[in-house]
Amino acid sequence: MTQEDFWKIIDNAVGPADFNEAVNHEVLREALVGLKRPELLSFAGHMHGAIEGAFTTELWGAAYLINGGCTEEEFIYFRGWVIGQGSRVYLDAVKNPDTLADSVDPDADEHEDADILGLAFEVYSERKGNDEGFEFESQSKELSGDEWDFEDEAEMSARFPRLWEVMGYGGDDDGDDEREEDDEE
Numbered sequence: 001m002t003q004e005d006f007w008k009i010i011d012n013a014v015g016p017a018d019f020n021e022a023v024n025h026e027v028l029r030e031a032l033v034g035l036k037r038p039e040l041l042s043f044a045g046h047m048h049g050a051i052e053g054a055f056t057t058e059l060w061g062a063a064y065l066i067n068g069g070c071t072e073e074e075f076i077y078f079r080g081w082v083i084g085q086g087s088r089v090y091l092d093a094v095k096n097p098d099t100l101a102d103s104v105d106p107d108a109d110e111h112e113d114a115d116i117l118g119l120a121f122e123v124y125s126e127r128k129g130n131d132e133g134f135e136f137e138s139q140s141k142e143l144s145g146d147e148w149d150f151e152d153e154a155e156m157s158a159r160f161p162r163l164w165e166v167m168g169y170g171g172d173d174d175g176d177d178e179r180e181e182d183d184e185e
Helices: 003-014 021-033 037-053 057-067 072-084 087-095 097-102 115-128 153-159 161-166 175-184
Strands: none
Touching (some): 003 037, 021 115, 037 115, 057 072, 057 097, 057 161, 072 087, 072 115, 087 097, 153 161
């Protein structure tokens, strides 16, 4: 399976409409069930590669802004959400995380998808009855990009002007107060 094949499966599961978690996972699961063992393992390898490909300080900063904070574990799930948005959103976000302003729901509590990350493993384990043989070559990647303080509002608003505005931090209205109250709950 090529990377292009991987993204075709993801994109077909996402479809033309907005991300719908229940439908997405069901459609993706069905596609994975139809794969042969080597293709399923290859899909899992490409999923891992997509997770690692999005392991950047810039994207972590965007996740922090979008979700009102973001631990290392939450950043994995955030990258799952980005992958689940499809190839166009993913590729754009890796290049420029501010493009996520077109995909986020400012009213959502979080933008995470842990389930999408484990679907290939689940399908493999269900089919085989165990996880023996579910292995692929993994190359751990270091976080790329310059680090900065995600609590620095001036830095965050300068790096992510569109996200800053969409998430309700920008402007002189009461949106800032509402966002801060939401974060405290």
